[in-house]
Amino acid sequence: MNQRRDQIPKKDIMYTLLEDGSQYIVNESYFYKTEPYYTIVKNENDGIMTTPSSKDVLDAYIVPICLEKAKLAGIPVCDWTISYQFVPLPAIVYGLNYFSTPSDYFLVNENEEAKRVVKHITNHGKYPFCCQKILDSSTIVKCVSIFGRSVGCCEKVSKIAERIYQVFKLPLVEIVMVKDGSGSYTLSSLAPVKYSQLSKEEKEMLQDLLDKKVKGFE
Numbered sequence: 001m002n003q004r005r006d007q008i009p010k011k012d013i014m015y016t017l018l019e020d021g022s023q024y025i026v027n028e029s030y031f032y033k034t035e036p037y038y039t040i041v042k043n044e045n046d047g048i049m050t051t052p053s054s055k056d057v058l059d060a061y062i063v064p065i066c067l068e069k070a071k072l073a074g075i076p077v078c079d080w081t082i083s084y085q086f087v088p089l090p091a092i093v094y095g096l097n098y099f100s101t102p103s104d105y106f107l108v109n110e111n112e113e114a115k116r117v118v119k120h121i122t123n124h125g126k127y128p129f130c131c132q133k134i135l136d137s138s139t140i141v142k143c144v145s146i147f148g149r150s151v152g153c154c155e156k157v158s159k160i161a162e163r164i165y166q167v168f169k170l171p172l173v174e175i176v177m178v179k180d181g182s183g184s185y186t187l188s189s190l191a192p193v194k195y196s197q198l199s200k201e202e203k204e205m206l207q208d209l210l211d212k213k214v215k216g217f218e
Contacts, residue, residue, distance in 0.1 A: 009195040009206060014039065017210065022049040026171045026210065029192035030057040031101070052169040060168045060190045063094045063102055063130045070187050073167045075160065077187045078132040078178055084122060087114040087131050092140070092178070092188055094130040095121035102191040105176065107140065132188060137181040144193055144202055145173050147209050151201045156185055164190070172206070 009015070014036050015026040023043055027036040030052065037057060043050040052060075059065050067077040078092070087093060090109045094102060100121070108114040121129050143153050148165025150158050161175060164187070174193040177185045198206065 009198075009203065011195055015210060022051065024051045024171055026206075028172065028194045030170065031061060031192070032058065051171070056169045060170055060173070061102060061192075063096070063189045066102075066168075066190055067187060070164065070167060073163065075163055075167065075187055076185065078134070080130055080132045082128050083131050084125060084128050085118060087118060088133040089114060090134055090136060090138075092132040092134060093117055093121065094132075094189060095127065096129055097121070097123065097127035102176070102189040103174070105189065132178070134178050135180055139179050140188070141177045141179045141185065143175045143177065144198060145170070145175055146202060146206050147171050149205060149209070151199065151205055156183075160185060160187070 009026075012028070016039070017024040017026065025036050025040055027034075030036045030040070037054065040050050040052065040054050040057065044054060059069050064080060064082060067080055071077045081088075082096070087108060089111070090107070091114075093106045093108055093114075094100065095104065106117045106121070108117050118129065119125075121127070141157065143150050143157050143161055145161040145165060148162045150161045153161065157175075157177070160177070164170075164173070164175060168190065170190065172193060174191045174197075176188040176191060178188050179185050195203070
């Protein structure tokens with residue numbers, strides 16, 4: 001069993017788990033035009049119930065849509081705007097062009113830095129970006145969610161991870177949050193997470209849940 005856990009999960013491998021006629025797709029990323037995404041779409045076209053759905057994936061990885069969907073579900077989220085130039089400081093900035101990923105965000109604190117970041121992520125003003133104004137005292141906190149469960153996170157973050165899984169159904173995802181001075185957390189984005197980034201405890205949790213899912217984990 002220990003040897004098996006050392007080998008799983010393997011880089012770039014997509015795991016397809018069967019349970020009660022449904023398929024769970026576990027992968028590092030579910031981006032549009034990837035193998036997992038096309039597998040999900042094919043399953044849906046073939047009438048196979050699949051988790052996550054193609055809609056869940058697209059909603060999760062487009063930051064403004066992700067935040068609005070989470071907000072409607074009662075999850076606290078960062079205030080956000082879409083802009084081509086203006087950045088209220090300090091802020092977290094996400095690109096919105098075709099090649100953008102929520103994994104690549106920028107924390108900007110001064111005007112010159114903001115100008116450089118905006119120039120980069122907009123390709124000299126060709127594309128908009130998503131900007132989230134934060135407090136000077138705010139910090140960015142990241143948490144890996146594995147089927148809605150997390151390792152080494154406080155109770156508040158763990159509950160957010162559970163709720164996010166209920167809404168977006170991503171078996172493996174990194175949750176990026178903003179923590180303010182009062183200890184409150186707000187969702188900033190959902191991002192892919194590579195197996196190599198998982199801690200030993202997270203890899204063990206993933207393996208345990210993969211095993212239980214095969215056996216009928218709920």
